[in-house]
Amino acid sequence: MGWSRDQIAARAAQEIGDGYYVNLGIGIPTLVVDHIGPDQDVTFHSENGLLGMGPFPLEHEVDADLINAGKQTITETANSAYFGSASSFAMVRGGHLDITILGAMEVSEGGDIANWMIPGKSIKGMGGAMDLVAGVRRVIVTMEHVSKDGTPKFVRECALPLTGVNCVDMIVTDLCVFAREDRQSPFQLIELAPNVTLDHVKTNTRAFFEA
Amino acid sequence: MGWSRDQIAARAAQEIGDGYYVNLGIGIPTLVVDHIGPDQDVTFHSENGLLGMGPFPLEHEVDADLINAGKQTITETANSAYFGSASSFAMVRGGHLDITILGAMEVSEGGDIANWMIPGKSIKGMGGAMDLVAGVRRVIVTMEHVSKDGTPKFVRECALPLTGVNCVDMIVTDLCVFAREDRQSPFQLIELAPNVTLDHVKTNTRAFFEA
């Protein structure tokens, strides 16, 4: 029942139009790359200083000077351009990227997102996530609908420290897709995964949404 | 009696140390270049986007894409680097240049400078002058001691619209040199041109200075 992680990524990939400039977070978002059609012209941004990020390198192509924001070795593409961190985030903050797709621990019905810190448990730092959610024109969250212990992750108010306020435009989970027209509107359930019922979604969601 | 324009420039050039990065304004300051010793390593900044400005080109070297801030054709040097206007003024504003030498219509005893506008008469605009006087670490003014009608230009308070407040560190005129230790101190007369008397300077100066 519901979508696999790969299917979540595939659904999120449908939001990426031809010619888009896209930043992908770690986890499910990294799978989005596999669902970009061969004829589709999409440029991936790596916030450590690259537009035009290619696949992982072949063994003999590995270059310590060419990594992504997750510190993995990568390759460049024909249209690649390198720049420094200040320019990279000027691009992000200035709203020049079309979409960012990232994971979340919690999303609130008002579009707040928490994905950088679990107090007393895991503190890795926000990295570029706060800049991405604040700056990129459209923010899509991909996540499991509930956490491992079954707790809903789409909630009234986030309990965890926030990454950004009122900045999420779409949520793709293993159960369904929520989206909203603009950041003044409530989220609406726009799609159910196969064999998932509205009731099942409601039972596993603490946020208000239009059905 | 006193110094010629070229001698004013020569005196100002003495303030330029080896390894300095320098911005020169138009008028007398452009003559400073001729007084840099052949063994001295000085890099000239052109605020339209160049460090390492060379002399005017030979006829066959003229390049429309290579001009200085006065829109004159120039050449590059071995250590030249080009950059855009935002980077150029980041450099200026951030205090990375050692010295700027520029002309003035008036300088006040408090170190204010007016050199961009005569209301109702000449309005060319401030160009980069306000940024230079506000940002460069040391600001030297070269000017005739009095205007064409004999009016002193080193005054109590500037009457003309200001380019910057409390930012001039040294004034070199055809009669003498005024300098100050820091921007809390008054100007001091540190040098007289040949055959110029203190009395003559006093008669032609409206500013307070230490003699």
Add this chain to the structure above:
Amino acid sequence: MASKVFPDAAAALDGLLFDGMQICSGGFGVCGIPERLIDVLVESGVRDITIASNNCGIDGVGLGKLLLTKQIRKMMSSYIGGNAEFERQFLSGELELEFCPQGTLAERCRAGGAGIPAFYTRTGVGTLVAEGKEVRNFGGEDYLMERGIFADLAIVKAWKADESGNLIFRKTARNFNEVMATAAKVCVAEVEEIVPTGCLEPDSIHIPGIYVKRLVCGAPYDKVIEFRTTRTEDAV
């Protein structure tokens, strides 16, 4: 992908112009000016434009053409010298002019393009430029608050582009073009040469293609020189 390369300057600006719009333009003096695109602005008859540009070309050259046709309502510039019509229209009150120190203008556009609505600078404190602006003290020194500029359209001139819009500028023709390319919703670039994607060195690109929505090759260029200054062989 829909190609970024347009057959001519008119096509490259098609649908982007409207009366009352704000435009950021590259160029310094008449060096590195987007002349083909400016010609289209003239032909289009678009009116009441606000233009952020260091200067307004010179008389009858570059943006100066738009002064002659009175299509400009307001300029945001640091310099009007060398352009008699600019000075005349300003003094007569026909043209609104916001004098902006050159570095502040560059930084305001950089801020606008970088999502920064305002910043503080020492430049202009205590001068006419400070009028009406917030003054704030940091560490014992006064600074002015200046606002970011983000226009409807940026027009820039570059040297080379690849088909994906990556730009490289040449020598001091880079000037304001680099920052202006980032400071608008849509940037249209005219270049001297368009090469296939993959032909530019990725470490040497000045403006990544993300900023450039439309491209046109404007060659051949017959570049105007404002002051042709030369020396003779034995002079240096």
Add this chain to the structure above:
Amino acid sequence: MASKVFPDAAAALDGLLFDGMQICSGGFGVCGIPERLIDVLVESGVRDITIASNNCGIDGVGLGKLLLTKQIRKMMSSYIGGNAEFERQFLSGELELEFCPQGTLAERCRAGGAGIPAFYTRTGVGTLVAEGKEVRNFGGEDYLMERGIFADLAIVKAWKADESGNLIFRKTARNFNEVMATAAKVCVAEVEEIVPTGCLEPDSIHIPGIYVKRLVCGAPYDKVIEFRTTRTEDAV
């Protein structure tokens, strides 16, 4: 001119270090880190350093070495993941940490180097990062005021330099190195190759020599890779 080229990293930092100093360091993860200069910091024994750097290397690598020797009093960083000692010292209170979103950190250093004491950004509004900071509304949206960073010393790693200090970075090893080079009173750069002045393309220089006071060639480098990820021939 006194040459900018120093024989080794220790000489390049001689006289520049003092307890309690603030340092801006380039690098992202362990990519493009000024490792030779960091080694000298370790050897020097300089204490109570405040370091602005995106992260603090990884355990025992790069700036991570300075954690092991407890020479760091405070970090200004966006990320501590992948460095257990960093997390441990922070949680135990031994180390002060100012969490700074990656883009805000880059912009704060860019501002410091550009003479801008403060600017406004949307990043971090309504989060822990906003605590104690001014919030201001521009055009209906809230922004945080962030302060510029300008350190006593910047240490950066570049690919090539010429003898006058012009720097070129390589691929994503550019990262924070470019902006950090501008954000301190003195910048010392280590590079893989120093070429005679005149050998670099003036249009392709990333950091002009004005920013670089001292240079050292640190080659040969044996670059550490944090996550070596590869694909096989038929995978894509």
